Amino acid sequence: MNEAVNKEKKISDVVIPRILNYLKVVQQLEKENKTTILSEELSRITNTSAVLIRKDLANFGKIGQPGTGYDVSRLKSYLLDIIGGKEMSNLAVVGVGNLGSALLNYKGFEEEGLKFVAAFDKQEGKIGRICGNVIVEHIDNMGESIKNNNVHIGIITVPSNVAQAVAEKLVGAGVYSILNFSHVALLAPPEVTVRNVDLAIELKALRYFSVNR
Amino acid sequence: MNEAVNKEKKISDVVIPRILNYLKVVQQLEKENKTTILSEELSRITNTSAVLIRKDLANFGKIGQPGTGYDVSRLKSYLLDIIGGKEMSNLAVVGVGNLGSALLNYKGFEEEGLKFVAAFDKQEGKIGRICGNVIVEHIDNMGESIKNNNVHIGIITVPSNVAQAVAEKLVGAGVYSILNFSHVALLAPPEVTVRNVDLAIELKALRYFSVNR
DNA sequence: GCGTGTGAAGGGTTTCACAGCA
């Protein structure tokens, strides 16, 4: 634990993804045995202005060395402290269709501290199947299973028309973080954090921005 | 085409996803034969403040009826004009793994004006397979196939270590819009628009925000 | 009266210019 890291600071919605990006790059650099990084280099890699990077980092204490840059392993350790990325998070997938099973079978999450511990579907044919490291359970088991497996984050990959019902079930089972892949906006109580990944919207935004330079 | 729509206005990064959200809801409302919508109702459905919605919409002309609200079909047509969502966009997937084939097999895109026209992989076993509506081609065919199929958007679902090479190949073949699912930041020339969907970052951000209320 | 449209205020984020330290 780094004593100097100022943990009191609330970090805003905009900054967190950037910090996570810096962390990603820094972890990569460490693997490449690079020991030092300049804000200028980080800027090129992350498409973020160098000043902004320095501002972001300086918020948590004087992490860099003027004239030299940032020590990679020190920076990594600071970022991990800031973001709290050292504990494992338990994930549950609801809806084992194409997307759901793609997620469950993706091998890269575990080393990122993200672990699938349960998966649910309502289609009888899928119940009992092994997908990635978990056995697919019936959705009626959700409440109990989520508590037993200590699920932190629920991932919704069901068709849009049942997404809201699933969200409510997740919340009812005590899940306060939801990643929503369905194409509808979820109504959830304020204590629940929802992030939406709407691929149709991503693609259309991409189209818009490329047409309008 | 609506004459009154002010197309000169550049719309910012923040606004586009909101507009696309409004459009999504409005299209749904039209299907339900609702003829009129208030900014207040749209606000509840989209989790966006009503004033902000009015501001967003008023940017393009006086679309609403004071005292009455917005005419649903008129609003839809305006939004489509603004966002340019009337033409079909041709998509190509590079990397037909779990995620790639999940995307190819998703049936909802076509009615959104998004159509897969090609898919590429380098694994021999996958070449020639039918995935969704396309036949998987060898990645060496990419340049030619992309031109023949008039691909607008490239979707990268290959492992991180080859993502950069794939991106360069896409750009070389004339694709200026890339949706990147890999866990690395792509370096691309400024005329190329890249959007990143990094699921590990989404999940970690979710974790951060739920821990820090 | 009711709901949209809008100038002005407010808040937050990014950039600028430069101070300070190795």
Added chain:
DNA sequence: TGCTGTGAAACCCTTCACACGC
């Protein structure tokens, strides 16, 4: 000299309060 850290300025986005039109 080179690069980080930082107060001040600039910018952008959101909210407020209210004017205007049906």
